[in-house]
Amino acid sequence: MSKKVYPDAVAALAGVLRDDMTIMAGGFGLCGIPENLIAAIKLSGVKGLTVISNNAGVDGFGLGQLLETKQVAKMVSSYVGENKLFAQQYLSGELELEFNPQGTLAERIRAGGAGIPAFFTKTGVGTLVAEGKELRQFDGETYVMESWLRADLAIVKAWKGDTEGNLIYRKTARNFNPMMAMAGKITVAEVEQLVNVGTIDPDHVHTPGIFVQRIIEGSHEKRIEQRTTRKRD
Amino acid sequence: MAWTRDEMAARAAKELRDGFYVNLGIGIPTLVANYIPAGMHVTLQSENGMLGMGPFPFEGEEDADLINAGKQTITELPYSSYFSSADSFAMIRGGHIDLSVLGAMQVAANGDLANWMIPGKMVKGMGGAMDLVAGVKKVVVVMEHCAVDKKTGALEPKLLKACNLPLTGTRVVDLVVTDLGVFSIDKHGHGKPTLIELAPGVTLEEIKSKTEAEFDVAESLFAA
Numbered sequence: 001m002s003k004k005v006y007p008d009a010v011a012a013l014a015g016v017l018r019d020d021m022t023i024m025a026g027g028f029g030l031c032g033i034p035e036n037l038i039a040a041i042k043l044s045g046v047k048g049l050t051v052i053s054n055n056a057g058v059d060g061f062g063l064g065q066l067l068e069t070k071q072v073a074k075m076v077s078s079y080v081g082e083n084k085l086f087a088q089q090y091l092s093g094e095l096e097l098e099f100n101p102q103g104t105l106a107e108r109i110r111a112g113g114a115g116i117p118a119f120f121t122k123t124g125v126g127t128l129v130a131e132g133k134e135l136r137q138f139d140g141e142t143y144v145m146e147s148w149l150r151a152d153l154a155i156v157k158a159w160k161g162d163t164e165g166n167l168i169y170r171k172t173a174r175n176f177n178p179m180m181a182m183a184g185k186i187t188v189a190e191v192e193q194l195v196n197v198g199t200i201d202p203d204h205v206h207t208p209g210i211f212v213q214r215i216i217e218g219s220h221e222k223r224i225e226q227r228t229t230r231k232r233d
Numbered sequence: 234m235a236w237t238r239d240e241m242a243a244r245a246a247k248e249l250r251d252g253f254y255v256n257l258g259i260g261i262p263t264l265v266a267n268y269i270p271a272g273m274h275v276t277l278q279s280e281n282g283m284l285g286m287g288p289f290p291f292e293g294e295e296d297a298d299l300i301n302a303g304k305q306t307i308t309e310l311p312y313s314s315y316f317s318s319a320d321s322f323a324m325i326r327g328g329h330i331d332l333s334v335l336g337a338m339q340v341a342a343n344g345d346l347a348n349w350m351i352p353g354k355m356v357k358g359m360g361g362a363m364d365l366v367a368g369v370k371k372v373v374v375v376m377e378h379c380a381v382d383k384k385t386g387a388l389e390p391k392l393l394k395a396c397n398l399p400l401t402g403t404r405v406v407d408l409v410v411t412d413l414g415v416f417s418i419d420k421h422g423h424g425k426p427t428l429i430e431l432a433p434g435v436t437l438e439e440i441k442s443k444t445e446a447e448f449d450v451a452e453s454l455f456a457a
Contacts, residue, residue, distance in 0.1 A: 175318050
């Protein structure tokens with residue numbers, strides 16, 4: 001068995017978690033979130049966490065669970081509209097919040113994983129987001145400097161993974177997971193199907209195993225946030 | 234009669250062109266997908282990582298791994314593709330998307346847009362809106378002409394001389410479709426917005442009384 005494979009989420013996070021650490025968590029809404037690893041973080045009781053994630057889950061599910069237990073001190077996100085508890089804790093001053101435009105967030109994480117300390121973007125120029133940041137002109141247009149984001153730990157969710165940590169995502173569950181896998185000092189992946197090497201076509205790998213230090217197979221509730229359907233004619 | 238939400242979406246859909254890649258925001262902008270003219274090929278982008286967004290699934294065929302940016306279940310099409318959030322915003326920021334249709338809380342005469350935050354009241358976040366308005370070639374806003382103050386019932390104009398809410402972007406809006414009419418915005422110049430269409434039965438006096446920003450009126454409207 002590969003040294004990367006762990007029996008479950010609790011085992012995969014053993015020796016990694018500590019108070020006040022920075023954790024990146026993949027997913028968009030509840031789509032493509034590492035459910036098992038979030039549950040294991042809750043169970044561990046670590047607190048004072050800075051969590052970098054596009055959203056904050058919903059009340060009672062996803063990262064919302066870590067808000068309930070007050071384990072999160074700060075969130076870096078682009079949109080938290082689905083979470084009443086979040087708004088409550090933020091407005092009462094219990095929780096610090098840093099809003100990033102979604103594309104800036106994605107690129108900051110990508111830059112962190114790629115070893116690029118900063119980049120310039122037009123996004124947010126002239127808004128609150130650019131306040132206090134360096135501005136520079138390129139070809140007559142103004143851009144704002146944004147810095148990289150890195151994390152002590154990245155937890156990601158993929159559809160399929162092999163024992164070397166090569167990952168394949170499924171449909172829109174990919175979202176922030178590939179960049180976060182690159183930006184964690186330690187990246188732990190949870191997959192629906194853990195397969196032997198040689199099973200995944202090397203041409204189909206989305207995240208090469210070099211970015212994944214630990215991997216587990218888990219079962220997933222995969223809750224749907226907005227179930228929308230159309231009628232059959 | 235002022236335009237309904239669907240009529241506003243239908244009017245915004247007139248900005249679509251064959252071959253366009255388009256990003257639709259949440260709310261009325263989502264309805265624009267229902268008014269893509271037959272025979273026109275338009276590819277819808279969803280910023281959570283998909284090109285070629287299909288309709289809602291049939292009941293029982295929902296897939297938790299397949300949602301749009303509003304977290305609604307959707308379907309794929311034969312020409313769909315999936316990608317990461319970084320690639321998605323490379324498309325958006327990199328100027329590869331032709332048209333974005335967004336909602337708004339406020340639009341200023343110069344094309345400034347506010348649609349993500351009410352200090353002390355609403356903490357939802359900007360999501361992808363700041364990236365969209367910074368990078369997409371053409372930005373169309375679809376919004377009610379006035380907001381209604383929940384306490385007093387008073388109408389508050391949303392097309393303003395200057396926005397007083399935190400901005401999403403400066404000089405980014407090209408066209409504003411409201412329930413009362415359509416305005417083109419001179420976002421690169423110093424000119425006023427131009428009223429180019431009136432909803433049926435809406436008078437110039439009515440729209441003037443409900444608009445804080447000064448605006449010109451297109452000659453074509455006088456001819457009518």
